[in-house]
Amino acid sequence: MPAAVPAGKIPLTGAGMGEWSLGDVFVCAGCGGELTVPLARVALPVGARQSVGHEMLPALMEPGTYAVDPQPWGPPWRRWEDIGAEEAAARGVFAPVPALSYGLPGSVVLAPGDVRGTVLAPDRCGGGCLGLDGSDGPNLACADCGRPVATRIDDCSYWQAVRLHPAAVRRRAGPARPGADWGTVGRELRELRERGTPPVEPGGWWSPHWKAAASVALAHLLVASEGEPVALPGGLVTDVFGRALARLLPPGVPQRTLTLAGPGLPAASARDIALVPVHPQTGEVWPPAAGTPAVPLPADVWSGLAFPHDRSRLPVTGGLPRGVQRDDPLPLRPWRPFAFDRTLLLHTLARLPEVRRPWLRRIHDRVCELPWSSSLF
Incomplete structure (x- = not known):
């Protein structure tokens, strides 16, 4: 199987890049407790919904970054047969799919190592193979007030990530700087x-x-x-x-x-x-x-x-004997x-x-x- 390469690796978040929303912190909407380290916003990785064989994969996002998923994500799910083409089109889906998420759009995606102030909810950790797949809904709660705030995904086949639920968190904006042209x-x-x-x-x-x-x-x-x-x-x-x-x-x-x-x-x-x-x-x-x-x-x-x-398979000067490669x-x-x-x-x-x-x-x-x-x- 392929060696895991982080799907969210975007080297352009280095010096002079990724500073257009530097230092955002997400807090619990219920009690205000801090749930993340300061984060810089970047584009959502294209593989956010990818699964890769039976592999244990690394984090989707680079440390210190977050992205916002504009599409609905997570449970509840409804089958195509129960929805119909007209209702699906109203939700931005124009061809049959096995099931459609009726979760909220706007989940905040970050690396698991950037989460703070949460505890695992043991009763919502089912459904996985070698880890958590999020099928039971939010499995992370605010450590201060117990409010469900996020879903951690670290099962095989999936890029590891935490998704903060948009209705359960608030963004405390950090200093804004011009983005790279x-x-x-x-x-x-x-x-x-x-x-x-x-x-x-x-x-x-x-x-x-x-x-x-x-x-x-x-x-x-x-x-x-x-x-x-x-x-x-x-x-x-x-x-x-x-x-x-x-x-x-x-x-x-x-x-x-x-x-x-x-x-x-x-x-x-x-x-x-x-x-x-x-x-x-x-x-x-x-x-x-x-x-x-x-x-x-x-x-x-x-x-x-x-x-x-x-x-190049040739030396800087000269050549190699026929049939020999560097x-x-x-x-x-x-x-x-x-x-x-x-x-x-x-x-x-x-x-x-x-x-x-x-x-x-x-x-x-x-x-x-x-x-x-x-x-x-």
């Missing part, structure tokens, strides 16, 4: 060639963070394609998206080209589909030229595609083709209004019907 983001994105999340892990597995990012992006890319073939630029972009687009879109002469666009790169044309970065603090999508559809990617994944860094170390290579996260792809597609178009709904339904052994997943 796109020029600053662009300069640091280039540095991610050295310190970003690599696409392939040492064991030859594709990074689960990259899988999450690409699965969400694929949903937006299908919308932007308008159901027509898309030309790809080659390299890692084709390695990631090529097989899926060839299987899900019809054959023929491509009408659009998938192009990387963003800080430090030329502007995409109106006939392109632009792969663009998401601002690591605000979640803002890089705006391409007018009329160019945008497909968002987390900043570190976008940087890995836009500014690929690969170690091993200090060799570039990481995957042992199998890229595989998407079916759950995240379907979750994203179901929440895009365009999925109601017949051609895209057919793709959605095809993905639902594919066997788990499919080469796409």
Whole structure:
């Protein structure tokens, strides 16, 4: 199984970054007791709803950061058959899902190590395999007043996180500072060639963070394609998206080209589909030229595609005998083709209004019907 890489790792929260809401502390809405250390707000990691095999995974969020999930999360749940398409659409879901959360939107997501002043509720710790999965509802209570305030998730398959429940906490704002502009983001994105999340892990597995990012992006890319073939630029972009687009879109002469666009790169044309970065603090999508559809990617994944860094297998001068490769170390290579996260792809597609178009709904339904052994997943 792949070695765990934190899905929430966003290196751009370092010096000069992530300071636009520095030092927020969350307190119990009942008694005012402090529940967290001071935190800086960042964009919600794209893998917040990802599950990865039967693995014990690390924290979703970097220490000292938090994100707000705009979608409903947690129990109670209602089955699609009991809701109906009209009510689901009113809640922002436009294609069938097994069940729909009727929890509150706006849960605050942070690393478990940043929580303070809480105690575990023993009667709400069921349902997990090797840890807590949150299926019983809030399992953390305020240590001062006993009010349920949060849910901790640390079971296998899930990125570890604590979700503060929006109705149970209040934010005590810290000092606000200007966020980084796109020029600053662009300069640091280039540095991610050295310190970003690599696409392939040492064991030859594709990074689960990259899988999450690409699965969400694929949903937006299908919308932007308008159901027509898309030309790809080659390299890692084709390695990631090529097989899926060839299987899900019809054959023929491509009408659009998938192009990387963003800080430090030329502007995409109106006939392109632009792969663009998401601002690591605000979640803002890089705006391409007018009329160019945008497909968002987390900043570190976008940087890995836009500014690929690969170690040469040749010495600086001279050469090696034929058939001999350097091993200090060799570039990481995957042992199998890229595989998407079916759950995240379907979750994203179901929440895009365009999925109601017949051609895209057919793709959605095809993905639902594919066997788990499919080469796409």
